[in-house]
Every structure is written in C-alpha cells, then in structure tokens.
Amino acid sequence: MSHINRFKTSSSSSSSESDIQTQVNGTRGAYVIELSFGTPPVSQIGIIDTGSDLIWTQCQPCKECYKQNVTIFDPSKSSTYKTHSCKSRACYALGISQYYCSTEEVCNYYYRYGDRSQTSGDLATETITFNSDNSRSKGTSLANISFGCGHYNSGLFNYSGSGVVGLGGGPLSLVSQLGSSIKGKFSYCLIPLSKEGNFSGKISFGINGQxxxxxxxxxxxxxxxxxxxxxxxxxxxxxxxxxxxxxxxxxxxxxxxxxxxxxxxxxxxxxxxxxxxxxxxxxxxxxxxxxxxxxxxxxxxxxxxxxxxxxxxxxxxxxxxxxxxxxxxxxxxxxxxxxxxxxxxxxxxxxxxxxxxxxxxxxxxxxxxxxxxxxxxxxxxxx
Missing domain, CATH: 2.40.70.10 (Acid Proteases)
Incomplete structure (x- = not known):
C-alpha cells in the first residue's frame, strides 16, 4: 500500500510454514485475509499489501481507532504477547524514522502510507495463526512473529479490515519473517471487483506459491x-x-x-x-x-x-x-x-x-x- 537484509525470527508451527494457504476476499478495492493473533487466538482481518512491510492490527487500549467488524485484539489477554525493546533487531529494522522509545524502553513504531493513512503503537511479538482453506487442516500457527500493536490508527482504513499484512521485501514483512521455509515463493489470485462478497481468491506461500x-x-x-x-x-x-x-x-x-x-x-x-x-x-x-x-x-x-x-x-x-x-x-x-x-x-x-x-x-x-x-x-x- 505504497499509496504506503532478511530478518529472521524464531518460529514454530502446527504444520510447515510452506503449507500456508488461505482465502483472500475482496472489499471495496482492497484484498483481505483472516488470521488470528495471540493465545488464545483472536480472529482479525488484514489487508494483504506487497507495497509495505509491517504486519499490524488494532489493539486495546485503543487511543485512536477506526471501527472494525471483528473484536479489537487485547494483548493483555494473550499469554504469548511480548513487546520488543528499543535495542532489539526488530526495532532497528523499522528504520530510524519509524520508531521511537518510550520511558518503559518499549519500541514504539510509527508507520505512514502513501495515501496518508497511518498507524502507531508498540512493536511486539506474538503467535499468529493462519486459517487453512482446507477443511481437513487446522491451519498454521507461527510463534514469535514481529508485528505492530496499533493504538493510534487513522486514514482510509475501514470496518472491513483490522490492520495490514505487509508482504514487501523488507525485514519485517511476513515474507521475510517466514524466511527460508518458503524458499522466497508466494502467490495470490485476486477476484474481480464485481464478484466481491460472493467468491474468494487465495494466497499461498512456499511450494504452493509457484x-x-x-x-x-x-x-x-x-x-x-x-x-x-x-x-x-x-x-x-x-x-x-x-x-x-x-x-x-x-x-x-x-x-x-x-x-x-x-x-x-x-x-x-x-x-x-x-x-x-x-x-x-x-x-x-x-x-x-x-x-x-x-x-x-x-x-x-x-x-x-x-x-x-x-x-x-x-x-x-x-x-x-x-x-x-x-x-x-x-x-x-x-x-x-x-x-x-x-x-x-x-x-x-x-x-x-x-x-x-x-x-x-x-x-x-x-x-x-x-x-x-x-x-x-x-x-x-x-x-
């Protein structure tokens, strides 16, 4: 959403990261996927964006948030939520103009898109679970994924999404954090605007992404x-x-x-x-x-x-x-x-x-x- 060194986190999953495949839905000119944050998992809706890196979702306490259709994620109720310090590699990976440090030594991020929408909050790690488009699979859970817990979010975002899943080439994107497990491969298929609400496309990572x-x-x-x-x-x-x-x-x-x-x-x-x-x-x-x-x-x-x-x-x-x-x-x-x-x-x-x-x-x-x-x-x- 430009109109908005590989960074590897340690991760574990319920199935291979290369097996990630999930539905993509269209909504008013944007394309979104459902994924869950935290333990226990809380469902969120993220815009897939190859023009940015940061993964983020709206978080409680919401100081400035837009309305969304799903429950706003509350990190205090998750047993796997952990903030990044100002000295962490992930914090430095944001770039000098996109982070600042609070008195609590928590890495605060600030991210602005080309259409002047913006998000800011705490940079943290969390377990993220991707729903599977295969009814026989429970989906894939990834531990220690760096993401933005957004307390101030404004701009052209709307109720149909709760944040963004950055798929760019920078160090904090989902693609970079998945690392060698997907062998640098991912793909998506986007449905026409006229079919939004009635049909879904899909996004795949790894072997399935060829x-x-x-x-x-x-x-x-x-x-x-x-x-x-x-x-x-x-x-x-x-x-x-x-x-x-x-x-x-x-x-x-x-x-x-x-x-x-x-x-x-x-x-x-x-x-x-x-x-x-x-x-x-x-x-x-x-x-x-x-x-x-x-x-x-x-x-x-x-x-x-x-x-x-x-x-x-x-x-x-x-x-x-x-x-x-x-x-x-x-x-x-x-x-x-x-x-x-x-x-x-x-x-x-x-x-x-x-x-x-x-x-x-x-x-x-x-x-x-x-x-x-x-x-x-x-x-x-x-x-």
Missing part, C-alpha cells in the same frame, strides 16, 4: 532501494496497433514500476497516461461523463458495467512478456451508470504503480530467489 502451467508470463524482479518494493520493468502499453512507450523518448529504465497488491489503481507517468487515455478514447464509442468524486479522469456512461462500450484490451508490455489486460482490469464502475479508467497519472511523490485492479483474475507469483514475478490468466473464483 505459478506453473501454460500461459505463464514472467518478468524480472529488479532490486532497488528501499527493499520493500517489488520493481518490474514496463516498456509500454499497447491499444490495438497503437504502442505507447513508458517514456516519451522511448528509453526504458529497469525497475520503473512497482507491483502493489495494496493499491487499487495503476499509476503511469503523465505522458504515458495521456497516450493511453487518448488511444482508448479513439476506440471507445460512448458518452463521456465526469466522475463526481473528481478522482478519475476518463469516465463513460454505461448501463451494464462497461460491457456496452466495446472497451478494447490493453496490453502491458513487460520486459520478458506481454500481459493482456481485459476491460475488467482497466475500467471500474465508480457509481451507478458510470465506469472509469482505473489508471491515473503519477505525480510526485506517487511513483508508477501496477495496482490490484490490473492484477485481478491473474495468478500472480513472486519468486524472490529466482528473481522474477509471474502472471497466469486464471479464473480466481475457481483457483
């Missing part, structure tokens, strides 16, 4: 700073026979876009966005309207979610392969009778981002050891 089979497109992961972000190289996009380069001069810089499950829309450089929107306007036969919220820039009147507009496919020309995006990956219904292009121009400090709408109905796999991200067209309601 994307294989016919139709797989792979593109290199480019290492960059900060380590949180997963950088890919996008050469351009194509609409019909019109090719729009990433840069006006046609030169491509490696690692020029970040793939982010925690950001809804896709952000492109301004010139590239202008070229894309112009190419689409030339093809789409429909009545242009304004987005009443003022957020989206290219919108059309539609009586059935855009199916009547003959929206063309948009091909994302990644280094290593072309990814064909269907109309459901590029246009979203923002209000009754209005659909808008789910792409926007990126203006500093927003960087180019490949958002989650563009990733819907793809099995998206990350191989951090192999150094690539793979996409496979998939009906995620059946994955």
């Amino acid at each position: 994307v294989t089979g016919e139709g797989v497109i792979s593109t290199p992961l480019i290492k960059s700073y900060p380590s949180t972000f997963y950088h890919l190289t996008l050469n351009g996009v194509t609409v019909g026979k019109t090719k729009i380069p990433f840069n006006r001069n046609g030169r491509t810089t490696a690692g020029n876009i970040v793939i982010d499950s925690g950001t809804t829309v896709t952000f492109l450089p301004r010139d590239m966005y202008s070229g894309l929107s112009s190419a689409l306007e030339e093809v789409i036969q429909g009545e242009k309207v304004e987005d009443k919220s003022g957020y989206f820039q290219l919108c059309y009147k539609s009586s059935n979610g855009g199916d009547d507009l003959n929206i063309p496919n948009v091909t994302a020309n990644f280094d290593g392969g072309d990814l064909v995006l269907k109309p459901s990956n590029t246009f979203v219904e923002v209000s009754e009778g209005v659909v808008c292009l789910a792409f926007l121009p990126s203006t500093p400090p927003i960087i180019p981002i490949f958002g989650n709408v563009a990733q819907m109905d793809f099995w998206v796999g990350y191989d951090l050891e192999g150094g690539h991200v793979s996409f496979k067209p998939t009906d995620c309601t059946k994955a």
Whole structure:
C-alpha cells in the first residue's frame, strides 16, 4: 500500500510454514485475509499489501481507532504477547524514522502510507495463526512473529479490515519473517471487483506459491532501494496497433514500476497516461461523463458495467512478456451508470504503480530467489 537484509525470527508451527494457504476476499478495492493473533487466538482481518512491510492490527487500549467488524485484539489477554525493546533487531529494522522509545524502553513504531493513512503503537511479538482453506487442516500457527500493536490508527482504513499484512521485501514483512521455509515463493489470485462478497481468491506461500502451467508470463524482479518494493520493468502499453512507450523518448529504465497488491489503481507517468487515455478514447464509442468524486479522469456512461462500450484490451508490455489486460482490469464502475479508467497519472511523490485492479483474475507469483514475478490468466473464483 505504497499509496504506503532478511530478518529472521524464531518460529514454530502446527504444520510447515510452506503449507500456508488461505482465502483472500475482496472489499471495496482492497484484498483481505483472516488470521488470528495471540493465545488464545483472536480472529482479525488484514489487508494483504506487497507495497509495505509491517504486519499490524488494532489493539486495546485503543487511543485512536477506526471501527472494525471483528473484536479489537487485547494483548493483555494473550499469554504469548511480548513487546520488543528499543535495542532489539526488530526495532532497528523499522528504520530510524519509524520508531521511537518510550520511558518503559518499549519500541514504539510509527508507520505512514502513501495515501496518508497511518498507524502507531508498540512493536511486539506474538503467535499468529493462519486459517487453512482446507477443511481437513487446522491451519498454521507461527510463534514469535514481529508485528505492530496499533493504538493510534487513522486514514482510509475501514470496518472491513483490522490492520495490514505487509508482504514487501523488507525485514519485517511476513515474507521475510517466514524466511527460508518458503524458499522466497508466494502467490495470490485476486477476484474481480464485481464478484466481491460472493467468491474468494487465495494466497499461498512456499511450494504452493509457484505459478506453473501454460500461459505463464514472467518478468524480472529488479532490486532497488528501499527493499520493500517489488520493481518490474514496463516498456509500454499497447491499444490495438497503437504502442505507447513508458517514456516519451522511448528509453526504458529497469525497475520503473512497482507491483502493489495494496493499491487499487495503476499509476503511469503523465505522458504515458495521456497516450493511453487518448488511444482508448479513439476506440471507445460512448458518452463521456465526469466522475463526481473528481478522482478519475476518463469516465463513460454505461448501463451494464462497461460491457456496452466495446472497451478494447490493453496490453502491458513487460520486459520478458506481454500481459493482456481485459476491460475488467482497466475500467471500474465508480457509481451507478458510470465506469472509469482505473489508471491515473503519477505525480510526485506517487511513483508508477501496477495496482490490484490490473492484477485481478491473474495468478500472480513472486519468486524472490529466482528473481522474477509471474502472471497466469486464471479464473480466481475457481483457483
């Protein structure tokens, strides 16, 4: 949620960490999983976010919290909760601008996202349990996982989630804390917005996280700073026979876009966005309207979610392969009778981002050891 050294904790589990596989549900442009904190376990709902590292949930006592559908976690009732000291490796792993020390020598964290949402509280360790999507399995419990116990949380978070599960490349992310047990592999399959509430996708770690089979497109992961972000190289996009380069001069810089499950829309450089929107306007036969919220820039009147507009496919020309995006990956219904292009121009400090709408109905796999991200067209309601 950028629009928000491996760090290894000791952990034990009821089954292998590489067996973690659980349902992903869509909610208002975000994707969430159910997981439990503490002993005894208390169910929480976390946004899966490859654009940030920290795992956190709202905690009692709540000094400033938003309303959530599930019980707020109370660490005083857990036998496995333990705060990190200011001198712990986990505290240092936050980075100098994201922690401060209280008089009790507890490591306090402060985390801010690109959309100005924020969370702060105590950095601690806890047993986290992932529900299994297999009815024969009780799920997987991981001990001593570092997380943020959030006492002050505000911004664009809503009742459908209680926190964030950071899946970035930094030391405090779930992926890094799982360490070698998952061999640097995880994947997810996100259902379309139109099917939220009726169907679920899934997320998998380790062996189950490998994307294989016919139709797989792979593109290199480019290492960059900060380590949180997963950088890919996008050469351009194509609409019909019109090719729009990433840069006006046609030169491509490696690692020029970040793939982010925690950001809804896709952000492109301004010139590239202008070229894309112009190419689409030339093809789409429909009545242009304004987005009443003022957020989206290219919108059309539609009586059935855009199916009547003959929206063309948009091909994302990644280094290593072309990814064909269907109309459901590029246009979203923002209000009754209005659909808008789910792409926007990126203006500093927003960087180019490949958002989650563009990733819907793809099995998206990350191989951090192999150094690539793979996409496979998939009906995620059946994955």
